[in-house]
Amino acid sequence: MAIGNADRVPQSTSMASDQQPLLEGRTVSKYFGGLAAVNNVDFAVYPGEIVGLIGPNGSGKTTLFDCLSRLQKIDGGKITFKGQDVTRARPYQVARMGLSRTFQSVRVYRKMTVLRNMLISHQWRDTSFLHMLRPSPASTASRAHQLLDFLQIEHLAHEDAGHLSGGQRRLLEIGLALMPDPEILLLDEATSGVNPTLIETIKDRIRTLNQQGKTFLLIEHNINFIADLCSRVYVLNYGEKLAEGTPQEILRNEAVIDAYFGA
Amino acid sequence: MTNGPPADKNGNETGKKARFPSLAPVHSLLAGWTGLALWLLLLLLLALYPYTGVSSLALLVGSQIFVLVTLASNWNLIGGMTGYVDFGHAVFFGVGAYIMAILVTGAPLLISPQWGFWQALPASGAAAALFALLIGLPTLRLKGPYFSIAMLGTLVAMREIVRVSRPITGGGIGLNLPPVLNRIGDYYLMLAIMGLVVSLIWWIQRSEFGQSLIAIREDEVGAEMRGINTTLHKIAAFMIAAFFTGVVGGFWAWQNTFIDPDGVFVETRTVEMVMMSMLGGLGTVWGPPLGAVAIYLLQNLLWSNLFEWHLLALGLLLVLIVLFMPEGILGTLGDRSSTSLGRLLARFGRNR
Numbered sequence: 001m002a003i004g005n006a007d008r009v010p011q012s013t014s015m016a017s018d019q020q021p022l023l024e025g026r027t028v029s030k031y032f033g034g035l036a037a038v039n040n041v042d043f044a045v046y047p048g049e050i051v052g053l054i055g056p057n058g059s060g061k062t063t064l065f066d067c068l069s070r071l072q073k074i075d076g077g078k079i080t081f082k083g084q085d086v087t088r089a090r091p092y093q094v095a096r097m098g099l100s101r102t103f104q105s106v107r108v109y110r111k112m113t114v115l116r117n118m119l120i121s122h123q124w125r126d127t128s129f130l131h132m133l134r135p136s137p138a139s140t141a142s143r144a145h146q147l148l149d150f151l152q153i154e155h156l157a158h159e160d161a162g163h164l165s166g167g168q169r170r171l172l173e174i175g176l177a178l179m180p181d182p183e184i185l186l187l188d189e190a191t192s193g194v195n196p197t198l199i200e201t202i203k204d205r206i207r208t209l210n211q212q213g214k215t216f217l218l219i220e221h222n223i224n225f226i227a228d229l230c231s232r233v234y235v236l237n238y239g240e241k242l243a244e245g246t247p248q249e250i251l252r253n254e255a256v257i258d259a260y261f262g263a
Numbered sequence: 264m265t266n267g268p269p270a271d272k273n274g275n276e277t278g279k280k281a282r283f284p285s286l287a288p289v290h291s292l293l294a295g296w297t298g299l300a301l302w303l304l305l306l307l308l309l310a311l312y313p314y315t316g317v318s319s320l321a322l323l324v325g326s327q328i329f330v331l332v333t334l335a336s337n338w339n340l341i342g343g344m345t346g347y348v349d350f351g352h353a354v355f356f357g358v359g360a361y362i363m364a365i366l367v368t369g370a371p372l373l374i375s376p377q378w379g380f381w382q383a384l385p386a387s388g389a390a391a392a393l394f395a396l397l398i399g400l401p402t403l404r405l406k407g408p409y410f411s412i413a414m415l416g417t418l419v420a421m422r423e424i425v426r427v428s429r430p431i432t433g434g435g436i437g438l439n440l441p442p443v444l445n446r447i448g449d450y451y452l453m454l455a456i457m458g459l460v461v462s463l464i465w466w467i468q469r470s471e472f473g474q475s476l477i478a479i480r481e482d483e484v485g486a487e488m489r490g491i492n493t494t495l496h497k498i499a500a501f502m503i504a505a506f507f508t509g510v511v512g513g514f515w516a517w518q519n520t521f522i523d524p525d526g527v528f529v530e531t532r533t534v535e536m537v538m539m540s541m542l543g544g545l546g547t548v549w550g551p552p553l554g555a556v557a558i559y560l561l562q563n564l565l566w567s568n569l570f571e572w573h574l575l576a577l578g579l580l581l582v583l584i585v586l587f588m589p590e591g592i593l594g595t596l597g598d599r600s601s602t603s604l605g606r607l608l609a610r611f612g613r614n615r
Contacts, residue, residue, distance in 0.1 A: 069488060092493070095489055108481075109482055111546075112481060124492075125490070133470050176485075179489075
């Protein structure tokens with residue numbers, strides 16, 4: 001089932017030097033008081049890739065996500081998305097450009113039904129003032145149902161999102177991120193608190209979407225998940241980039257093993 | 264990969280439904296065209312009411328109730344739907360009232376010629392909306408209690424500013440408006456304003472704009488990250504709510520023929536709006552009107568029976584609402600499992 005634009009062909013997952021990065025951060029820095037949460041991190045995701053971002057707790061993964069998705073103002077560096085400088089953009093602006101994300105602590109609209117959650121998360125790029133004064137159109141609803149079906153939570157469409165289990169909320173949040181048909185999805189610990197069979201579902205869905213041309217950036221503690229899906233992995237430690245490479249290279253890297261696996 | 268949901272989950276859901284019979288279908292009906300049709304029917308009946316040969320006092324009471332319904336519905340737009348609990352909403356009422364008074368008296372600003380009522384009424388609303396824009400830009404950045412306190416501060420500050428701006432506002436002495444007694448006209452005007460405002464809220468609630476406000480209430484960061492220009496939507500909701508509160512303030516000044524800072528910039532008026540919305544059901548279309556009527560009747564009952572204690576009783580009522588039915592009348596009826604009163608009612612229902 002084609003959730004994205006079917007005509008978009010999957011692109012090479014290798015780091016072709018002639019290719020423009022889809023999302024790029026150059027010397028991104030973010031300080032909380034004296035603490036450098038993210039320090040001079042260079043970062044690039046190319047179209048069609050699945051990139052992993054790992055690191056110990058407090059290493060700055062989520063802060064980097066917040067910087068890239070513009071929820072946090074950065075203290076230094078530059079962020080470009082689709083070749084445009086978005087360093088000063090607001091979150092809704094990068095969202096309308098085609099960047100979606102999920103959150104470590106799931107953010108869904110708890111007192112709205114699952115379906116209404118989905119309907120309100122459509123692509124706002126071309127929504128005129130007059131559109132906003134009307135109920136959601138049927139096309140939005142059919143896309144919402146399609147995605148709920150894809151994520152296997154269609155039977156919950158009329159439940160309040162607050163009534164869902166943690167795992168189901170994660171799936172719903174992925175649905176909300178997919179609604180606007182984004183070009184890149186930033187998933188922050190999409191598998192935490194999710195049971196193993198559901199993790200397989202999520203993995204499967206990410207693969208399908210990637211084949212349809214969607215780019216992914218994943219924060220994960222689940223190393224198997226990263227190793228199975230990602231073509232490249234960044235490792236953060238103390239807000240700095242510790243290593244970068246294929247999952248196999250990372251798993252063999254002494255420094256990473258020291259910092260992350262504590263061996 | 265075909266992982267259906269665990270089967271027992273579904274079983275639980277249905278079990279829960281059976282234990283707490285829900286009025287959700289009725290709710291969705293009322294939120295739809297049926298609700299609007301019933302509302303228009305009610306407006307028609309209210310429009311015919313004066314023809315039944317009622318006293319002028321009844322008309323006054325009618326227009327007062329319409330004022331309360333309109334205020335509660337307006338407050339609900341920003342406080343209930345958008346989730347920005349505005350403890351200073353009466354400031355827009357006051358601004359509207361003063362703009363009306365200043366424009367129609369012409370003095371003390373020496374506007375000449377003086378404005379007629381029909382020109383001044385929309386001007387009251389527009390001034391309040393403009394004021395909401397100026398105040399909202401900084402205050403709507405604040406979250407939760409900080410916004411509430413900032414708005415309360417705005418109300419108190421405006422009262423004092425109006426008091427000291429004697430050349431324009433008449434200061435503490437207040438302003439006298441031309442006395443025009445037209446009970447039937449007041450009744451119909453307020454009926455029209457109320458009809459318009461509640462219908463508008465009904466419309467907003469169905470629209471994507473209204474849904475985006477609820478999304479902002481439920482998770483503002485999430486809403487912003489999913490493409491909603493939260494600042495714009497909040498300001499728009501705030502300005503709409505302020506506009507009609509200003510219009511009502513203007514009307515009130517006209518009907519009351521006298522205003523002073525302590526009469527229009529009153530905390531109690533905000534508390535009333537909050538209480539009515541909460542009693543009826545925050546964020547619902549029909550809750551605040553219902554709550555407004557209920558509180559008005561209750562106030563009169565308490566006032567005539569326990570005159571000295573009526574404020575205390577009202578305060579106690581607010582505490583009880585928050586404790587036992589935080590979702591209000593409509594919310595409690597809609598999902599009984601969510602409130603203790605609802606659970607109590609459901610238990611009685613089962614035992615019967």
